Amino acid sequence: MTSPTSASIESLPLELALSIFSILSLNDVKSLSLCSKRSRRLALAAPDFFRTLHINPTSVNAFNSDLGISNLPRGYKVRHLIFTSTNLVEPESIVEYFRLCLSGLHPFVNVTSITINYGFLHYARRIFLAPDKRLIQLIFTSLSKYPFYPNVKALKIVVGNVETDWKRRYGRLSGFSSQNCEFMGINEGGQITYSLGVIGMTPFPPALEEASITTTFESWYHDDHAALFSVIRYGTSTLKKLDLSLMLKSYSPYALKPILLSEGYKPYTALRELVINFDIEEYGYFRKFVKMVPNVETLRFVPGRSLNRRHFLMDYLDDGSEYIMPSICALKNLRKVVLPLPRNCGCEESDCNSLRALGKGVKVWIDAGLDKLEKAIFAKYNQGKHRPKIIIGIECSVLRKEEDWELRWRNVSIPDIYVT
Known part of the structure; x- marks a missing residue:
């Protein structure tokens, strides 16, 4: 049954209805999934309106439909893809869910920016991605098969809050730490060792210029985010801006080795802007990191709240x-x-x-x-x-x-x- 609001909108002249939907869809097409089928037909008849798309089956299917009047791919104006959460997917189905979403991105031929939201929020059955190697490999490998992938300039990764109770309940399903364990280990001599493992074979945007990692919680294990950091390492020759806004415990800097330390890694020669915002108590890490960013022109540094700033x-x-x-x-x-x-x-x-x-x-x-x-x-x-x-x-x-x-x-x- 059509709601009174939807019926009122559908009774408007086509040009006026399209103008209304253009305002609604400039930043987020996800809201269209709440409209009636006829309303979506009105909006999708003008694909020029869409620049940003939240990836979910509803939005992907709408752009893959036969509706519309343009001979160009329906999503040819979309520039920014956002992989985010759903209210319906259970943890054990999250990988298959995103595999389904990633299979329908053919209409989006001009994408230049990608945002990926990780982590969990258990309230209201709202579940985000888990930052483990399975999903990282799935997302980047699937995206690399599309023509737009070599043109991606910006990548943003956001790790959301983690509820301890949720983690205890679904720890085996998410593999939050165990799935990352091959990125870090301790050898017989007690030295920390790293292996990029599966991520080492994962395609990375070859022309990436901006990368951002944001975490809004303190990781449970010292290697929770190691997979994310390892991915960024492949942008050393192209990255112009790097934003690290992290919440880490005192022992977590070990997981930052793929980004922060200079031994055995190439410097970020193209990097011009660096934002560092995280809890890290070892001052020596920054002293070593400056060797990795010799050409930085803008530096923004925000120490963690656990530090004595003086x-x-x-x-x-x-x-x-x-x-x-x-x-x-x-x-x-x-x-x-x-x-x-x-x-x-x-x-x-x-x-x-x-x-x-x-x-x-x-x-x-x-x-x-x-x-x-x-x-x-x-x-x-x-x-x-x-x-x-x-x-x-x-x-x-x-x-x-x-x-x-x-x-x-x-x-x-x-x-x-x-x-x-």
């Missing part, structure tokens, strides 16, 4: 004066850096002592060879639900005049901080 950021000169993040001196192409404000510093232009201390740090960077540095922003954070959030900051602009330079300070808001 101790983490500060180091000392021979004369005892403090300066900030000495490892940054290795990034000779750096133009902009966003760092957390040390706890003992204020963020007001009138706070002369704080400006003097921060200015010493910036001076050390410039004297160490950061000749291209233009801005340094020191941000104050408020503890958010999953990670710290910027509330205000103070910006230091480096003004160069011939062979000399000077620092100019001003307060900045959130939009200023996030604009590259």
Whole structure:
């Protein structure tokens, strides 16, 4: 039975109905699955409206239907595919469910961006993907068979919340940790070893320029996310932007080895923008990681909430004066850096002592060879639900005049901080 709302929409002139659906579908075609069949016919008669598609059987089947007036593939305007959750699929069927969705992507010939949501949310029977090698291999191998795959420029992976009770109940089905165990082991000498295993044979977008991994929970095991990190390793020669926003426990940095450590891996030579936002207590990891990103121009660093930011950021000169993040001196192409404000510093232009201390740090960077540095922003954070959030900051602009330079300070808001 058609609802009054659907009946009212269907009674509108075709041009007006298409205009309404164009507004609804610019960002998310998933909402169309709630409309009546006739309403979907009206919307899908104009495939030019669709740029983003949430992958589910309803949306995929709609684009594979014979409806429409265009001779081009119905999804030829879709640029962004989002693999997300469903309210109906049981854990033991999740692999088959996504195999079904992945089999119908032929109409989408011009996709350049892919988002994959992992993890579980058990309330309201809402279940996300599990970040294990089975699904990673299934998704990337299936996508690689489509013509659009070589043109994919952006990849975003989001790992959702995990409920402990859900994990205990379905641990055998999801293989949340055991399915990743071959990525990491300990040999007889007690040394940590890594093997890319199945992921090593998984096709990776050859032209990928932007990659993002976000986790909103602290992993149960030290290797929970190892499979995800191993995948990113294949973008070292093409990635221009890398965003790591992770919630990790103190022992979890071992799982970051495929990304962070330099031994045996090629550097990210094309990388220009780097965002690091995760809990990691070993400062030595960042010191090693800068060797992997020699050409970074924009660095945004947000420490985890478990850190003592003053101790983490500060180091000392021979004369005892403090300066900030000495490892940054290795990034000779750096133009902009966003760092957390040390706890003992204020963020007001009138706070002369704080400006003097921060200015010493910036001076050390410039004297160490950061000749291209233009801005340094020191941000104050408020503890958010999953990670710290910027509330205000103070910006230091480096003004160069011939062979000399000077620092100019001003307060900045959130939009200023996030604009590259």
